[in-house]
Each structure stands twice: as C-alpha cells, then as structure tokens.
Amino acid sequence: xxxxxxxxxxxxxxxxxxxxxxxxxxxxxxxxDKLLIRGAAPNDAIKNEMWIKLKDIDPLFQDLTADISxxxxxxxxxxxxxxxxxxxxxxxxxQFYGDANKYVKIFEANKDQLKNPDLIKPGQVLRIPD
Numbered sequence: 183x184x185x186x187x188x189x190x191x192x193x194x195x196x197x198x199x200x201x202x203x204x205x206x207x208x209x210x211x212x213x214x215d216k217l218l219i220r221g222a223a224p225n226d227a228i229k230n231e232m233w234i235k236l237k238d239i240d241p242l243f244q245d246l247t248a249d250i251s252x253x254x255x256x257x258x259x260x261x262x263x264x265x266x267x268x269x270x271x272x273x274x275x276x277q278f279y280g281d282a283n284k285y286v287k288i289f290e291a292n293k294d295q296l297k298n299p300d301l302i303k304p305g306q307v308l309r310i311p312d
Contacts (some may be wrong), residue, residue: 189217189245196235203228204258205250217246222253227312261310271299278310287311
C-alpha cells in the first residue's frame with residue numbers, strides 16, 4: 183500500500199515549485215498504489231519544466247502518475263534574469279531558449295531600459311518573456 187505522506191514528501195519540491203510557476207494542481211492523491219498528480223500549467227515551457235523535475239526524482243515514474251495539461255488562462259510568472267559579467271543577450275537567449283538568435287525577443291521585452299542589444303551591464307535585471 184502506497185503511503186500518501188511519504189510520496190507527497192518525495193515529490194513535494196516539484197509540487198511546490200509548480201505553484202511558484204503558475205501550475206494549478208487539481209489532484210494530489212493515491213490512485214492504483216501510485217501518487218497521482220493532476221494539474222494544468224500556463225504554457226508548454228512550464229509543463230516541460232515540471233516533467234524534467236519529476237524525471238529528476240524518478241525517471242521511471244515507479245510510484246507516480248502525472249497528468250499535466252495546458253491552461254492558457256493561467257498566468258505564467260514573469261522570469262527575471264540579472265546580467266552577470268561576460269553576458270550578452272545572445273548568451274542569455276541561448277540559456278533560456280536554446281537559441282542565441284532569439285536575443286531580439288529579450289531586447290524587445292526590455293526596451294524600457296535597453297537602447298542597444300549590444301549594450302547590457304552587469305547588475306541589470308531583465309525580463310525574459312516566455
């Protein structure tokens with residue numbers, strides 16, 4: 183028999199992290215001797231974050247059934263990034279999007295404080311759009 187409290191503790195960090203990322207958890211209970219977590223994420227990127235974090239805990243999902251859908255009406259929290267020495271918008275875009283050429287997306291979201299995509303300074307806090 184699965185122990186609900188033990189499984190909640192095992193996967194609790196993911197459940198809590200999901201809440202900070204705008205995930206709405208609908209179910210967290212035992213079903214068919216596994217922890218069932220069912221919820222909705224604001225977008226694909228956050229849904230994928232949840233799957234990666236769950237796989238980090240147990241790549242085989244031996245004691246877990248997860249059902250995560252997308253509900254675009256949920257608000258995704260804004261991601262912020264503090265520029266470090268040696269950063270460029272291309273480097274930051276590669277880190278967040280896997281594509282350095284998406285630096286324009288970050289530049290556009292921060293035009294209130296950036297006049298030139300090549301001129302960023304350590305300590306600046308930039309919005310990283312989803």
